[in-house]
Amino acid sequence: MTDDGSENRQRAIGALARREYERAGNEYTRAAWHRLATPRAEQSPFDADEKGWVGAGLQFLCVAAIAYRVAGRGARATRRGVEGVSVAKDLKQGLDRPVQRACLDEFVADFRTAGDMSGVADAYRDAESAYEGAGDGVDSPQAVGTTPLFDAAAGPIKQVARSLDDGEIAIKWEDLHGSDPADAGAFLAHRASYKRRRFPSLVDRVVESGYLAAPRGTTEYNNDNHRCPACESTDVNWAGNNTLCMRCSTPVERR
Template sequence: MTTTDDRVAAGVTALAERAEERAGDEFTRAAWLSLAEPRPAEELSPFDPDDRGWVGEGLRWLVAAAAAYRVAGRDARASRRGVEGIAVARDLQSSLDGPAQSACLDEFVADFRVAAGMNDAEAAYRDAADAYRDAGAAVDDTHRVATSPLFRAAAEPIEQVARGTANGELAVNWEDLHGTDPSDPGAFLAHRATYKRQRFPSLLARAVDAGRLAAPRGTTEYGNDTYRCPDCASTDVNWTAGRTLCLRCSAPMERR
């Protein structure tokens, strides 16, 4: 039986082979599988309330798919993924009905507008920031909310896109995405939307211009003498989705 992990691994393999369109196809399939069964072992329905927001992984891969299609020059397909993603995010607001979760889904809506090359992304991010500020009073544990699967899933696409502009390093981190004072949950979380509004469009534009989308970052090691990148000669390794890739350029590593 094919799983979400299998499809993600196929998408990462496609990125390593510089086949971004195929990566978009595989990430789309991963998204559909994840949206259908967010936690198969727990028999969790995507339509049930879930204070952790596991269904966010499906949205994450739809954003990644749209970005991959944009990089591949398949703008029409990217646009369709954006439309799909926005519809799903809006629908999920009827089940993930906590104020902070609803605001995070607003953030996803803005991400889809950027990844798909749609209009009104800036306004969508401003709406998400306002929703976070309004939700602040309902947040008891800022760290638990910000590190939940839903919020982590919303952070992953910009982190992945940004890697391609930073020689494979983490160019977007926790401190970038969040405010400085977790005791003020509304402002702390609203910073996510503000930062993305300022950075995500230009980061994706650079990836589109380069014609390359980096693989997600997994477990890394610098200066591993066992491996060498055949493309750029780096010995810095990124183990992600079961693949051994170059940390710098996402090419498959070769054993020395």
Template sequence: MDSDHRTVAVGALADREYEQAGDAYTRAAWDRLTEPRDGLSPFDADEKGWVGRALQRLALAGVCYRVAGRGERAAYRGREGVAVASDLEYALDRPAQRACLREFAADFRVIGDLDRAGEAYDDAEAAYRDAAGSVDSVESLTTTPLFQGAAGTLRQVARGLDDGEVAVSWADLHGPDPDDIGAFLAHRARFKRQRLASLLARTVEADYLATPRGTTEYDNANFRCPDCGSTDVNWVTDHTLCMRCSTPMDPR
């Protein structure tokens, strides 16, 4: 269960208070790292990889700081994320999970505007290919909290540039053939190496980071956005927001 810190972060995003959102996401990450799941230590082997939720919060904190113009704080989160993801390789014992942690580490290098991001993605890609023989079901693996967390930041950044829609699909992120497990997973690292930095730069230039996509409904008769006039709704945490521009919705 999420702490209140994520709810505060989403509210701050809706209010365009990006440094405040970064602070709240940082607290949400630290809170999750302490106990990723009820009774679970972050250093326990865990087939679901619940620490992925914490790492995603930390990555989003860095993105928020970048949008807020606080590059030095984004760099701190980037270095922190690289260190945490690397350390967690000693906890998670499945090769594909360790490859995903390397994917996270590469993302943190991009988010923090640190060096050697390309090399880090190459490392993640090679680790995915090496891990292919250990994966029984790639569909089950990529829907675990670890892999969803690693995809979530990219997808949140991208949706703000695409009118709130799902701008990066599961098919976009992975290769075309799930039976070719190594290539299918390695495509994640290649796709991010090609797209994450440019999407983040556009987000910073737009001075706008969308809220995460929760439960949505198009053309809802009960709400209208006071900013853009949309009636498409996004319910996330305890907020009722415009799916298009993340503004809090007015009832009508």
């Protein structure tokens, strides 16, 4: 059986719920290494893959960097950022579609943001240019935007944003993407331009607040069977095998 890092991810989410952010960073890092080594059963991270399954590993590594910063472990966060930039650039040798390589450029900028590194704005502009150049080869940018690689690249900013918005979906599809899918390059380049404007300040606010929410999984409002012991909300978020308060990510109690 392939170890895909799922157990480490579950432990990372549990650590977020307990406000153990350094532990969360450690477990997200371990999950990333597992997923980067084997994106799916018997799949090499160095092979061409139209879905981009290796993206989950990059996502976990990016969230690890953010968790370390929230924990006050800035040097470790920067090391994860440097690692992520290197891995994303290296993966461009395997993923052979220009639009996927543009998404990896987007990841490079995300890692610079998460790791509190220099060159953030220029990196996002590089990704914008790469998307613009790749646009002619994309028939359906909506389909591309829902592949695992692109979903993974959207994950960190969504998780950070919900940390600051009472657990709600703070960044939607239409926020990340352009208004005209007929212009595929501009439609996808909007992802990078939006992040350039928003992601650095969102990460700074999360670090300042000292709170990083769990990712949003399956949710239910006004669940009569659960109550949050911290804020008394009955809105529930099932994230992996963790049953958490949708509002503050605290483990909920059964009523």
